[in-house]
Amino acid sequence: MKFGQDFKETLATQDFPSHWVEHAIPYGQLKKCLKKVLKELKDLGLDHDTLQSLIDPENHSPVALKYRLIASENSDIVRPTLTVDVYLEDDVIVEASLTPASRLFFEKIASEVRHNHQADSGSTSGNSSDAGQDDDVSVQDQNSEIQHKKNRRHETIQLPLVFDHEFFEMLQNDVSNIDSLQDTERQQMSDEIKALGEDLAQITKPRRVHRTDMIPWRNIFELYLDAEVFFATHEQEHGARSSQLALKKLQWFQGEVKKRELQRIFKIPQSQVAYDRFLRINANLLKMLQFQEINQLAVHKILKKFDKRTSFGISKSFRSAIQSHQFMTGAIGRDVCAQMSQHLTNVVPQLNDYLCPICFMVAYRPVKLDCSHIFCLRCIIKIQRSRESHCPLCRSDVVMKATISKFDGSTLDQWSEHVGAVMAANRVGNYLVHLDDDLAKYMKKHFPTEVSDKERHNQIERGLEDYGPGYKHQECSVM
Known part of the structure; x- marks a missing residue:
């Protein structure tokens, strides 16, 4: 199936809204317009083979065509232009490969060029003074050189096309x-x-x-x-x-x-x-x-x-x-x-979006380092205990600067030596310089289940640290 038929069928069968179909590319109309372009070129003697020969950049012919798109000055519309470069000798195009129709067309162009050239020569001619007898040879040499240059001339003409x-x-x-x-x-x-x-x-x-x-x-x-x-x-x-x-x-x-x-x-x-x-x-x-x-x-x-x-x-x-x-x-x-x-x-x-990049659990009790990266409190304490001072993500020297108090400058790990990490976070939340309390409330509000799991995980981990591998976590019960 040809593309035009396939395109038309797709527009009709894909349930596009009717006002969409009205704005679709009119492929059929463009094909008809293209046929007019080809007929216009053929009437000028520019059939497919001739066009292919004259536009070929490797063809050093006395006649050459150039087709370009030129942007308009006051709009985004581009305009096509077809120009012909004509090389004339004695105002005649010498090109054996031209078809009769093409030759007739370019001879017409050459005639117009010759007419314009003669008009320009006539308008610029003025009174000349007679030279002496001794200067005849010099004048003849100059005339010969001028005549030679005159016989070989290059002209560029824009062809008036309508349908392109x-x-x-x-x-x-x-x-x-x-x-x-x-x-x-x-x-x-x-x-x-x-x-x-x-x-x-x-x-x-x-x-x-x-x-x-x-x-x-x-x-x-x-x-x-x-x-x-x-x-x-x-x-x-x-x-x-x-x-x-x-x-x-x-x-x-x-x-x-x-x-x-x-x-x-x-x-x-x-x-x-x-x-x-x-x-x-x-x-x-x-x-x-x-x-x-x-x-x-x-x-x-x-x-x-x-x-x-x-x-x-x-x-x-x-x-x-x-x-x-x-x-x-x-x-x-x-x-x-x-x-x-x-x-x-x-x-x-x-x-x-709220996971700790170390433990991959919700970064509850979020600690925001000076480099702006956020980790959970428990993981930062572990890093400080290992005396690692660089951020795991950007390697900035900021980890040991995460302090628990505005007054004594204790690190999070130093504070946790006295109180459990969870207890410490609960008791001194207002004094945690690097603890993002607003973000902690946001997490608890939007991720209640994940926050509860994180707190339970922290309690179990802390119990294993304090009491050894025999520790068994038990939930609180009301007597």
């Missing part, structure tokens, strides 16, 4: 129209994302009463971030995904949510409505990517066909000229993903 201007103007206007369409759709999706983010903030808000859907939504967004549906950030695989791969990733995400029955543990009815809206936003973005890709392919195909039929080799420079258009760069996926990250996934804090 029409072709590129149509194509550029179509690309601009798709840009405008994407801007409108991007704004609508952005508004929808912001509204959904406000609803999620209420649904997942931590409460004293356990009627909150913070945990299932955290798991949903954790799966979504792992899927990297539209944009990959791995070292070996990074950048925007194709619509086909994005579809597979989105299907995997929905399958995992269903497999783990995360929707069934919703406690608030609005959560199901919000989840459906979230899927709808992703489906709309996927549909826009599919529409973008098929139109990008249409642009590529019609430019390739233009080059193949004319030998002008302009497709690469044209794509470079319109790279400022967001439609060609595929920026909509990146922009919408950034919006979802800002207004949706950040509404529900992810545990991975």
Whole structure:
């Protein structure tokens, strides 16, 4: 099946909105316009073989064609120009390989050049004085040299073409129209994302009463971030995904949510409505990517066909000229993903963002070193005991500077020699110079289960240090 038919069928069968289809690249019209371009060139005697010969940079012919795109001064529109470099001897083009039609055309050009040249010579001629008899030989030599230079002349003439201007103007206007369409759709999706983010903030808000859907939504967004549906950030695989791969990733995400029955543990009815809206936003973005890709392919195909039929080799420079258009760069996926990250996934804090990089548990009792890296109190105490002064991440000399008191300057390890690490943190929280108390409250509010596990782990570890391997941890009980 030819691409034109395939393109038309895809637009008709992929359930694109009707106003999207109206903005699609008019591939059929561009093909008709290309035929007019070829007919116009043929009427000038420039058939395919002649064009290929005259544009070949390795062909040192007295006649050479150049086809370029020139940017307009007051707009982003580029204009095509076809110029011919003509080398004349005695005002005649000597080129045996020209076809009769091409020769007739270039002889007409040479005639116009000769007429213009004679007009210029006549306008600049003035009165001349008679020279002496002794200067006749010198004058003849000069005239001979001038005549030789006159016989060999180079002229550059711009050929007036009509339909190539029409072709590129149509194509550029179509690309601009798709840009405008994407801007409108991007704004609508952005508004929808912001509204959904406000609803999620209420649904997942931590409460004293356990009627909150913070945990299932955290798991949903954790799966979504792992899927990297539209944009990959791995070292070996990074950048925007194709619509086909994005579809597979989105299907995997929905399958995992269903497999783990995360929707069934919703406690608030609005959560199901919000989840459906979230899927709808992703489906709309996927549909826009599919529409973008098929139109990008249409642009590529019609430019390739233009080059193949004319030998002008302009497709690469044209794509470079319109790279400022967001439609060609595929920026909509990146922009919408950034919006979802800002207004949706950040509404529900992810545990991975608050892990201690040493023990990989929640960094409860977070200690913020002077280098701004954050670790849990227990791990910092261990590092100080080993007399390691450098940050495990950036190697700055800051670990031993993490002090317990504003007054005595004791290190966290020195303080823990007198009191258990957990007790120390509880008793002197206001005096911990490097303890981020606000962050500790935030963690306890949003990760209550993980914080409890961390505290229990610290108690067990401290008990083993104090009482040896025979220590058995027992939970407190009220008698």
